[in-house]
Amino acid sequence: MRILIFLLAMCGVLTACSNAQVLENPLKKVLSSKNPNIKRVMDSVDQYEVQIRYTQIDRGKDSVLFTDYDFQVDREDYFYPASTVKFPIAVLALEKLNEIDTLNRNTRFYVEGDSVETTFAKAVSEIFAVSDNHANNRLVEFLGQDAINGRLRNKGIDPVRISHRLGYHSDDVTTKPLVIYLNDSTTATLEGSVNTAPRPLQLNKIRKGTGFYEEDSLMEGPFDFSLKNYYPIDAQHGVLKRVIFPEKFSEKEKFQLTESQREYLLGTMHTLPKAVGYDPITYYDGYCKFFLYGDTKEDIPDHIKIYNKVGFAYGTLTDCAYIVDTKNDVEFMLSATILVNKDDIFNDNQYEYDAIGIPFLAELGRLLYDYELKRDK
Template identity: 70%
Template sequence: MLKILKLTILLLLLLLACKTKSKENNPMALVLASPNTSIRKVIDSVDQYEVQILYTQIDRSDDSIVLTDYEFQLDDMNYFYPASTVKLPIAVLALEKLNLIDSINRHTRYYIEGDSVENTFAEDISKILSVSDNHANNRLLEFQGQDDINSRLENKGIHPVRISHRLGIHSDDVTTKPLILYINDSTTGTSTPIINSEPLPLNLKRIKKGVGFYENDSLHSEPFDFSFKNYYPVSSQHGVLKRIIFPELFKTNERFNLNEDQREFLLTAMHTLPKDAGYDPQEYYDGYCKFFIYGDSKENIPEHIKIYNKVGFAYGTLTDCAYITDEKNNVEFMLTATILVNSDGIFNDDKYEYDEIGIPFLAALGREFYDFELKRKKAP
């Protein structure tokens, strides 16, 4: 009886915490009141984990599509490190930029001056979306430059956002490296380096985190400062995904300028599993970059379920931004969530509770929303 009373009180608190268009039958509150231990462990100490969630209900009727958002602790001013989630807009904008250059397309081979690795733009985008390859992302950043990426997102109404550095190597160089492009089998061209503006420090809440960090094998007993890092909050991630999945719901100038062939390529790459992209299924199992529903499992994802998403994980922060569909059971919804799992408050010590807390929470969260959608009555 006491357990039921506690869940009832929690449900009422969540109804107040979740800003929604309707307080009746609030799916966010219902999901977060779940007795699932992976969810309870986080929600019972929610401030420690810096959780933010945005869920979109999708209703179709004849030719109309209605999206209804439900949020939990959503706050663009509360900083979290976006990690590899920034790779999705970088990849989409690379496709868009290719439309502006007559001599190349996504099948054009290229390499970075001074590097020996050759790839096509299509191969790099596929690597980014199937296994979150850092080098592929950095090559596409060299192709565009930080300023161009930021301004084009801003012009489409996707803000706030700030891409300031590469991933993996964390280079802060504001000048891009030249690309050597194969115009045809016998001719190459070299791109001109792009000089980008120096990033300004971000003025956000929780921009300094923890009690210490390691740098060059030395422990510094002060909060880790993220003020010069990439910034890509949940609302902006959700905005990019909505424009990819439902471009018709946006004004022309707010859409990504992709032709139908490019969009189909992008959508296919987003849901393609690593094993179907040629990677070892033992190392890169189906849930490797699909945190929602399957992140805590090595089981195969059924063919009738497709997850169009981009995850990120670094510095103890796990994030997933996904459009999930089940054609067999008429289920579809969008979900973006982030969680910080760093109990000792030390960054760069490689001691984060990804497998113990973070991924189980996101997987359980995805399953709870999926189950809710499975039971929800929809228009015929």
């Protein structure tokens, strides 16, 4: 009898240990780190408006399993997405090319009134390599805001609202025509579109700070983001999952890309600026790779690839990434945003990007990478 009781007790202990292991929240563990890059943010976490989603990836013989862990992810709490919106715009531009027989990603074009001739492939490459605003805006002219928003919603990527171009906030809802080269001597014009004027967003934290600069004048009162782009963590992670793991989604939910297009897209997402001709001093490996390498000028090893899109503006830093280490069998997804604006004034260019924001995101990536190195899969 005593032996039976002992065995039952041991089973209970083992079950409890097993359940504890299952219930362990690695994100919570990482965010409790004493590392100063993490601790100084977590000690005043409300000030920094942090949101994080970390996805573990487990592979079976013929399946992929996601386990998501969130910290303060709330689609009702607004953050400015900055250049992260370029990711879905690039994907949707490739998708639209499939619907027009005379176009492909190497087709040359220019926006009416613009002196720069480019290709769709070059625009996508510039978006991921150095987060080029002009490249993004040319694809916005190609797609139109209503089509961008509608296509994303139809795939179940919601909520989202792309309302303006980047580099400047234009209230113009009419896109410009594109002049397309059908061959070396023949051109055609793709007409622009008239899009729906944005309505003010009704979200928490849509008005931020205590003041802002308008031209050279300091204006008192919070800065209003209600007419700006809206692309929360839910939506960002949803786009990333569909691009990296299209087989996990229905035909209606996935992006309709050819295999060649998807391979090109994935290549541009992880390719470093120096590999496509940019100055490696100005555009070092971590320039647009905040996680793991954002706070260092060191080269990223060949066996680590980061498929991602960052954004930084108005004191907000965001990264959405799929991180792979082929040498050590590590892969995970991570999306995070942080606001670093100590003086509470917007448009003064006094943001703690290098002092607080990027070190936090880099350390967050390193700690989760270290966790994944040791995790049983």
